[in-house]
Amino acid sequence: MTLLLQFLFSGLTTGTVYALVGIGFNIVYNSTSIINLAQGEFVVIGGLMMWFFLEGMQLPFAVSLSLTLLTAAVVGLLMERLTIKPLLKKGDLLLMIMVTIAISILIRGILMFKFGKDPYTYPPFTEGEPINFYGAVITQQTLWVIGITALCIVLLYLFFNKTMTGRAMRACSLDVKAARLMGINVSNIVMLSFIISAIIGAIGGIAITPISLMEYDKGAMLSVKGFCAAIMGGLGRSRGAVAGGFTLGILESLTAGYIHSGFKDAVALLIMLFILFVKPAGIFGKAEIVRLRKF
């Protein structure tokens, strides 16, 4: 029982990050139908910039946090304005996805130049002993990560359902042309989606760095896993990304625990393939929507 609990906690920790990256994929996907493969890089930017402001420049926590999120937002904004916007008119989705790969390599290069190849970390948000829960141990930072992820999900839900801008973004994801006819500025919505996904990624990075350290090239792995989470839950469904992220994280942890840690990536991905065979639209995806997709 204790073992199972511990494996579940471990899976939750990794799963939250996958979920946050997956949500970022979905937000951009919904407004543009492209997969932003630089999503993992936003997580790295979050972790490393937080270190830079907090430890490097010795700024207070709240200031560092705001500056980090601002940096991520600016990167997201520049990325969209400089590369995606000019290409969006041509409508070549594959080309735009290639561009996001190029940008991920560029960001990685800049981060390596600035921070070098060493991993970085800073103290957890609250100091204190790990919490013992029926014999299984959970660190306080893990609780922070889970709490912050939950908060992000709630805020995003409110934003997309209760605010005008959020509804406009949803309208774009349903039908760009109709949205434009309704007077929605689609170009601004696309920009906003990049900014939000950058901030979501950075929040993930800020929260997990005290647990897992952060180095310049961690983004690629996170992009792959986050993408899996998004696909598994049904691409475009934020609820799906959360479910997918947790499922993937827990599957990995259970495989490592009960089968062998050497197989954990393989088994988790095999199960993902299996889910997609049975339900190609993902756990929460609808087959009808998938048929209408361009990509």
Place this chain on the structure above:
Amino acid sequence: MKVMGKFFLIFLILLATTTLISTNSYSKEPYKIGAIFSVTGPASFLGEPEKNTVLMLVEQINKAGGINGRPLEVIIEDSKSDETQAVLAAKKLLEKDKVLAIIGPSTTGESMALVPIMTQAQTPLISAAAGANITQPVKERYWIFKTAQYDTSAVEAIYNYMKKQGIKKVGIITITTGFGDAGRKALIEMAPKFGISIVADERYGPKDTDMTTQLTKIKAAGAQAVINWSVGPGQVIVTKNWHALKMGIPLYQSHGWGSKKNLELAGKAAEGVIAPLGRLVVWDKLPDKHPQKALLKKYVTDYEARYKSEPGTFGGHAYDALMMVVEALKNVGPDKKKIRDYIETKIKKWPGTGGIFNMSPTDHCGLDASAFEMVIVKNGDWEILK
């Protein structure tokens, strides 16, 4: 035509001055040595301190008058952590630069790729990588040497210490890279010799973020100690997880643990972690009469003053490789075969950064478990265990 003539004249003058300059600065032909390091790419954490070390040493040697009055020139090539690039670099160094010996490469894979080329070119190679296959079987490695300690020596040092502590059951957790694979193999193969049984054999990927699951399993399997074998962020994450789980059994790390950076990153979680480390990282804790102390002090302080970072064990491997060749050149002159013979037979009780080398026709590494000290982390610093 007049213009052409003028240009020709200027060209001649330029040519004359450049040849003058070059003949002036090198009154004698320099000794040429090649170096191949993974300066960029995934193994750059090895190649960078190695390159820096060589640049610094060459400057120091030439400032002190070179070798027997001849300047030393080391041509450094970047292998980009890639075996093909390493082979190309070696061919260039051998054919174009006509070097007397090559030091490096930084990784085991690249070193193995160079074995046939160096053997064919009959030129000594002093590798800075650790893999045992680089110098074994020694009969087929006539021209090949290495300065990094064997992984098996590090394992031997750990098991020796565990035997003294009465530890009989261990759980191992290794990273899925070449370093982790080699360590895992050595840990499993050597355990029975020390009466140790491995009760759990766990693994993790180089970019994994949480190893709690693996450690929980190790504890549940009834291990009396955990051994982690990795370099990079993984060893810090394992340390943090080990601390958070309050496992109640000691954590041992590999010889890759020896960087102050790890202590910074792991913070108080690192307290009590034990590892076999080369004396380079604990030089200031050695007794004054230890044969390695003086050279380690000079190397580490010079390096830190110049590059504002620690050289690490890896920079030391390049130091040893270069200094062996330099000493051979000093004694036998620019002859490839004689350099090789000198290193094989005359490098005895030779203090380097990695340990006290004893090369022989049957051992082209010359280091054993005595190259390591068992070191524990106490109050954020290293402390040598007796």
